[in-house]
Amino acid sequence: MLSSLINLFFPKTCHACNTILTDNELGICVVCRHELPLTNYHFERPETVKKIFYGRVRLEAATALFYFHKSGRVQQLLHHLKYNGKEDIGRIFGNWLGAELLESPYFESIDVVIPVPVHFKKLKQRGYNQVALFAQQIAKVLNVSYLDDVLLKSRNTKTQVFQSREARFQSVAHSFYVQNINRIENKHILLVDDIITTGATIEACALVLNPEKKMQLSVATIAITHSIFR
Numbered sequence: 001m002l003s004s005l006i007n008l009f010f011p012k013t014c015h016a017c018n019t020i021l022t023d024n025e026l027g028i029c030v031v032c033r034h035e036l037p038l039t040n041y042h043f044e045r046p047e048t049v050k051k052i053f054y055g056r057v058r059l060e061a062a063t064a065l066f067y068f069h070k071s072g073r074v075q076q077l078l079h080h081l082k083y084n085g086k087e088d089i090g091r092i093f094g095n096w097l098g099a100e101l102l103e104s105p106y107f108e109s110i111d112v113v114i115p116v117p118v119h120f121k122k123l124k125q126r127g128y129n130q131v132a133l134f135a136q137q138i139a140k141v142l143n144v145s146y147l148d149d150v151l152l153k154s155r156n157t158k159t160q161v162f163q164s165r166e167a168r169f170q171s172v173a174h175s176f177y178v179q180n181i182n183r184i185e186n187k188h189i190l191l192v193d194d195i196i197t198t199g200a201t202i203e204a205c206a207l208v209l210n211p212e213k214k215m216q217l218s219v220a221t222i223a224i225t226h227s228i229f230r
């Protein structure tokens, strides 16, 4: 009763298109959910994202839930998640991708989920790691552990958006470190991030997580930029 009253005066709106949500819609309206550009890589073309990392990092499996287009719905959703405090978008997408990974043969042997960390100064500024809820939710759905105290960020790298490809690789190359490595020994790790733009962040994390290439490493993100395949 109270919640419907609150809804009447402060209606919840879709994070992507701002239309008013019905009681059954959670965060994102049905229309937007249908129109979000799913990649389906974890079902149909499992090599597609892995190929980006050939010769750089060995991955067991890799996928992204959506394609990222400039000015598209996914961009708006990621922007809200990262800068506007709409942390629950991460939970929604984590549930979504988690359920799909459960159905995918390529992610069956995951033991542990690790989020790409943000620097503690950024964490203080923003109040949360935008990847955390997404990654936690995937771990929950897959029924595996979530570890956010293994991979850490040592340097506060600049926001990458305006940097050249070369500059991005340089600035993230040595900005991560690993502690409690015994907790991930002989495990199949699922490394989780919000977006793959060039692959530089994933590459940098993979190099510190698995320097001797003894472990199994896979990757899952909310989105991947379409232009990376050009």
Ligand SMILES: [Zn+2]
Residues within 6 Å of the ligand: 014, 015, 016, 017, 018, 019, 028, 029, 030, 031, 032, 033
């Ligand atoms: Zn919508």
